[in-house]
Amino acid sequence: MYTVGPVFKEMNTDTHLTVRAKYLEQNLGIPAEQYRMTCKQQEEQLAKFRQYDEVVLWFEHDLFDQTMLCYLLSFFAHQDLGNTKLNLLTIGEFPGIERFRGLGQLTTEQLLTLSGTWQLVSSKELQLGDALWKAYASRDLDELRQLLDGDTSALPFAKEAYLAYLSRLSSEPDGIGSVEQEVMKEIAAGEHSPDGLFRKVGNTLHQLGLGDLEFWYVLRTMAERSQPLIMLEGVEDFKTDTTGGASFKNASISLTKAGLSRV
Structure with missing residues (x-):
């Protein structure tokens, strides 16, 4: 849920996890201990990725998903993938759905049509995801804008998602975005x-x-x-x-x- 609260380049340290857990409990009502436990379980599972022949990342087009995707790409950018194939499926529309909001709208049959359509993640996706996550986590808006002004084609939905993030921030002192x-x-x-x-x-x-x-x-x-x-x-x-x-x-x-x- 990286669209809310403080985020960090490294999200799995005890200090950073405690800061986020406290913020989310105070402002969104998510129990801090439950949040910490869930995050640790997820990080432990993520660390086991080499046990699998193939890992497929499924993500939607919006900022909620693109921030998670960039975090994961940043993680994998600094890992030895070994023999594990890392693939990516990311979509912003689906035939027959006029207003596509996300994968949760799709039936089992519709999801099955996407199986196998993913693409192997290359160094371009890893490098761009890593750069976007670091700029976003550091709240360096100038660096983020520079990245968005450059070539973001490796992650086709990242630019619009992060532009939406920038528009959400207020340019006025009263904080209205x-x-x-x-x-x-x-x-x-x-x-x-x-x-x-x-x-x-x-x-x-x-x-x-x-x-x-x-x-x-x-x-x-x-x-x-x-x-x-x-x-x-x-x-x-x-x-x-x-x-x-x-x-x-x-x-x-x-x-x-x-x-x-x-x-």
Whole structure:
């Protein structure tokens, strides 16, 4: 879930894992110990890759997936692959699906048509993924922009995904980026439910691959600013409900005077 919270060039150290776990627990409600345990299990499994003749990376086009992909490519870029073949399948559309959001939309039969269509990962993918991850993790926006201005064809969806990330960052001191702007736009257009906003904003900004916990966090930060942009009615525990519980999802969201001035 590298689109939220602090990330580091090396994600598997105890110190970095603790920092992330604490952040995600405080802001998204993910239990810190559960997060740490899951990450360690994943890293242990990743370290066993040489036990397999073939490893296939399946990833979608959005930022949520592309950050994970680049992290893995950065990892593999510094490994001796031995006799293990490393392959990549990454797609941004599928025949018959008008609005492709991800592999989870596909049936078993549709997924089977993708089997074997992956390509062997070359040094180009490894080098670009490594460079993108390092720039992203270090938050060196100038380096990231330079990479995106160059040849990113080795990873065909990386450029649009990371451009969406840059647009999400605010160039203004008040911290309003593309997600906050789209939330206010949809509220002004008449959408007042958290679930409705999540669906509509997610469809518009599909390159981000927004998750629900991440989106609830955005709404909370918009409501808890020194000059709130939105206000919620029908919910009492908004400031402590980090997981978008039933009371939160039944709330009605409207724009404050400050929010109206930004639409």
